[in-house]
Amino acid sequence: MSLTMVNLAVIGLVAEVFVGFAVATFNGNLNYASPSRRHSGLGIDVPRVSMRSLKRDAIAYKAEELSFTHGIASGDPYPESVILWTRVAPSLSSDASNITVEGPVPLYSHETQNYINADPSPICVNWNVFLNETGEVVSSGQGFTTSDIDYTVKVEATKLKPFTVYNYQFTICGSNITSPIGRTKTAPVANADLLELKLAVFSCSNYPNGYFNAYGNAARKDEQDYFIHLGDYIYEGNAKGERAHEPGKYLFSLHDYRTRHGQYRTDPDLQLASQNFAWITTWDDHEVSDNGYRDGSSALNNTEQSFLNDGFVSVDQRKMNAVRAYFEWMPIRQIDLDDNLRVWRSFQMGNLLDLIVLDTRNYDRSITSLGWDNEYIEQISNDASRSLMGSHQENWFYNQLSKSSNRGATWRIIGNQIVFSHISASSGFSGDNWNGYVANRNRTLKHLYNNNISNTVFLAGDSHQNWVSDLVWLDEKPYSAETGDGAIGVEFAGTAVSSTGFNGLIAPARAEAMKLVDENRVLQWQDGYYRGYYLLTISPEKLEARYYGSPSVATRNAWDLPLANFTVFAGANKLARPVAGGSVEAGFVKGGVTNPTNITLNTETWEWDIVGFDKMYITT
Numbered sequence: 001m002s003l004t005m006v007n008l009a010v011i012g013l014v015a016e017v018f019v020g021f022a023v024a025t026f027n028g029n030l031n032y033a034s035p036s037r038r039h040s041g042l043g044i045d046v047p048r049v050s051m052r053s054l055k056r057d058a059i060a061y062k063a064e065e066l067s068f069t070h071g072i073a074s075g076d077p078y079p080e081s082v083i084l085w086t087r088v089a090p091s092l093s094s095d096a097s098n099i100t101v102e103g104p105v106p107l108y109s110h111e112t113q114n115y116i117n118a119d120p121s122p123i124c125v126n127w128n129v130f131l132n133e134t135g136e137v138v139s140s141g142q143g144f145t146t147s148d149i150d151y152t153v154k155v156e157a158t159k160l161k162p163f164t165v166y167n168y169q170f171t172i173c174g175s176n177i178t179s180p181i182g183r184t185k186t187a188p189v190a191n192a193d194l195l196e197l198k199l200a201v202f203s204c205s206n207y208p209n210g211y212f213n214a215y216g217n218a219a220r221k222d223e224q225d226y227f228i229h230l231g232d233y234i235y236e237g238n239a240k241g242e243r244a245h246e247p248g249k250y251l252f253s254l255h256d257y258r259t260r261h262g263q264y265r266t267d268p269d270l271q272l273a274s275q276n277f278a279w280i281t282t283w284d285d286h287e288v289s290d291n292g293y294r295d296g297s298s299a300l301n302n303t304e305q306s307f308l309n310d311g312f313v314s315v316d317q318r319k320m321n322a323v324r325a326y327f328e329w330m331p332i333r334q335i336d337l338d339d340n341l342r343v344w345r346s347f348q349m350g351n352l353l354d355l356i357v358l359d360t361r362n363y364d365r366s367i368t369s370l371g372w373d374n375e376y377i378e379q380i381s382n383d384a385s386r387s388l389m390g391s392h393q394e395n396w397f398y399n400q401l402s403k404s405s406n407r408g409a410t411w412r413i414i415g416n417q418i419v420f421s422h423i424s425a426s427s428g429f430s431g432d433n434w435n436g437y438v439a440n441r442n443r444t445l446k447h448l449y450n451n452n453i454s455n456t457v458f459l460a461g462d463s464h465q466n467w468v469s470d471l472v473w474l475d476e477k478p479y480s481a482e483t484g485d486g487a488i489g490v491e492f493a494g495t496a497v498s499s500t501g502f503n504g505l506i507a508p509a510r511a512e513a514m515k516l517v518d519e520n521r522v523l524q525w526q527d528g529y530y531r532g533y534y535l536l537t538i539s540p541e542k543l544e545a546r547y548y549g550s551p552s553v554a555t556r557n558a559w560d561l562p563l564a565n566f567t568v569f570a571g572a573n574k575l576a577r578p579v580a581g582g583s584v585e586a587g588f589v590k591g592g593v594t595n596p597t598n599i600t601l602n603t604e605t606w607e608w609d610i611v612g613f614d615k616m617y618i619t620t
């Protein structure tokens with residue numbers, strides 16, 4: 001062996017060791033696995049990214065050129081760990097390059113002894129989790145980020161104590177440039193005897209449609225343990241105005257979806273809520289495309305036409321882009337790397353509850369109402385083969401319900417997108433909710449009734465209106481709308497953070513609510529006027545739901561009106577009577593009165609005055 005050969009072998013070994021080390025460090029940022037490390041072409045080619053970073057004179061960003069562009073976030077709490085998120089970048093804009101997917105492999109030049117056509121060196125970020133009281137750092141680590149993942153950083157902070165509030169902060173390595181200090185909370189252990197848990201539930205936050213007052217008000221009131229978002233967290237459409245969508249077009253490419261996520265994360269109320277609470281999210285249709293299903297959406301058929309039109313892509317490519325941007329920008333765990341479309345997952349919160357999060361939309365849903373096929377969907381809505389979830393998820397869902405009941409958890413909370421209950425709106429059949437998938441609904445109810453599974457609480461968003469119902473297998477089981485007897489649980493469906501609901505004045509909205517409640521046996525309360533959210537306070541004895549309404553999202557404001565309160569006693573499997581204590585502030589409640597004490601409505605101008613709202617929730 002000549003000397004040169006020995007040298008080469010040594011160099012080879014050193015390079016290999018270095019690449020191995022670099023890959024390990026890159027893996028500290030979970031987004032390099034997004035959406036799937038195990039499927040080449042879908043995930044990031046980490047060895048290639050770290051090869052690029054070997055370039056000796058690769059331009060390294062100076063710390064002063066970088067900033068935390070979109071705040072910080074945390075999510076998916078487990079008893080010992082939580083996901084932390086941020087973005088560190090040279091600019092607010094999303095990076096258009098997707099070099100690892102389609103770009104050239106970095107080449108090694110023997111002449112310059114360096115790699116050519118490489119990107120700037122990776123950005124290094126340190127993170128710390130600490131106890132506020134003592135400042136003691138209890139978990140810390142380092143991660144890299146690059147343009148490949150739009151400069152996002154997603155790490156799992158481990159070795160934490162259950163059901164504990166922590167602070168966290170990111171720092172750009174070798175500098176004093178820090179992120180804001182965040183606050184998060186781990187989950188309780190599965191067998192903890194938990195006395196109370198509070199969940200704030202949100203859906204349908206359409207940025208151009210209005211301000212995210214619901215996020216801000218809930219964050220400032222600081223009552224909930226966790227934020228739950230049931231989807232339509234971003235919208236893929238184009239909209240002009242004061243809060244015009246960026247980019248100003250429908251989303252198709254990876255860059256489009258990244259830019260849109262980035263725009264939403266500039267909102268101050270979203271940033272406040274992300275910084276101070278752990279979020280548990282799932283997606284609805286608009287994270288990808290309106291009325292999406294397994295093979296398409298209302299604005300995109302799975303045909304050649306879809307990519308012949310300028311700027312269009314195939315359904316699968318578009319979904320892949322949306323999903324990749326979602327995993328990059330949301331503090332969510334990807335719990336199955338072999339299943340890059342999977343967001344359905346569950347959380348055990350002590351003996352108190354299991355939160356079972358579904359994907360009734362993008363995973364494996366049978367065809368839905370797309371506009372042109374509505375009559376056809378109505379005709380096939382009873383078809384036994386139709387599923388909202390696909391068989392893999394459906395079987396998992398029923399098993400989760402049984403497992404949760406068998407382990408003795410008091411409550412089963414279902415984080416679901418679309419309204420579950422059998423409700424017909426006078427406007428006609430909508431096949432885009434569970435009404436279009438009757439067999440799937442029947443199978444769910446059958447599983448609950450046949451296995452005596454109690455205390456199931458469906459949550460829903462999507463519809464932009466409030467709907468509170470007893471959970472009933474109508475026409476199969478006896479049910480009294482008056483007493484609630486015969487029901488197997490309850491459903492709390494919420495309005496939107498900012499998406500348009502009834503879209504009319506308060507009096508006609510109330511009249512419509514009365515009509516809907518009269519026409520539908522299971523429906524106990526309805527309101528379509530207010531934007532807002534609801535807060536669930538859950539204990540071993542009872543579950544309380546408090547609905548809050550934002551009377552205007554045209555401005556950033558702190559109006560946060562209590563609309564209606566509901567109680568469900570453990571074991572009762574129905575709303576406590578009289579429903580809402582017999583009195584609500586908005587909409588219409590079965591057998592009760594609507595008695596607005598917070599609002600006086602001037603019926604001449606149709607303007608309202610809000611009595612005694614609390615200005616202290618506004619901070620700048």
Ligand SMILES: *[C@@H]1O[C@H](CO)[C@@H](O)[C@H](O)[C@H]1NC(C)=O
Pocket residue numbers: 132133167181182183
């Ligand atoms: C730390 O705790 C104090 C006292 O409870 C509180 O005022 C402060 O806001 C906390 N800091 C953070 C960053 O959460």
Ligand SMILES: *[C@@H]1O[C@H](CO)[C@@H](O)[C@H](O)[C@H]1NC(C)=O
Pocket residue numbers: 174175176
């Ligand atoms: C961080 O700040 C301290 C105190 O101002 C200063 O002494 C130190 O040099 C700074 N370190 C860096 C890396 O900028």
Ligand SMILES: *[C@@H]1O[C@H](CO)[C@@H](O)[C@H](O)[C@H]1NC(C)=O
Pocket residue numbers: 097098101102253254255321
């Ligand atoms: C990657 O970039 C190329 C060139 O800009 C573009 O044509 C392609 O659509 C991009 N791929 C994705 C997945 O966005």
Ligand SMILES: *[C@@H]1O[C@H](CO)[C@@H](O)[C@H](O)[C@H]1NC(C)=O
Pocket residue numbers: 298299300301372
């Ligand atoms: C999808 O196909 C249906 C049936 O051919 C057609 O009516 C509809 O306009 C198409 N939609 C789009 C967005 O191309």
Ligand SMILES: *[C@@H]1O[C@H](CO)[C@@H](O)[C@H](O)[C@H]1NC(C)=O
Pocket residue numbers: 381382383384438439442473474475476
């Ligand atoms: C669902 O259950 C209802 C009530 O028993 C029944 O009328 C309907 O035919 C069932 N549909 C399917 C598809 O199972």
Ligand SMILES: *[C@@H]1O[C@H](CO)[C@@H](O)[C@H](O)[C@H]1NC(C)=O
Pocket residue numbers: 450451452
């Ligand atoms: C459910 O309860 C009924 C009535 O108490 C009982 O007959 C039945 O065996 C129970 N079924 C299961 C699966 O526990």
Ligand SMILES: *[C@@H]1O[C@H](CO)[C@@H](O)[C@H](O)[C@H]1NC(C)=O
Pocket residue numbers: 546562563564565583584585
């Ligand atoms: C609901 O309960 C809360 C807390 O007790 C109370 O402030 C609010 O006024 C109640 N709302 C209604 C509509 O009764």
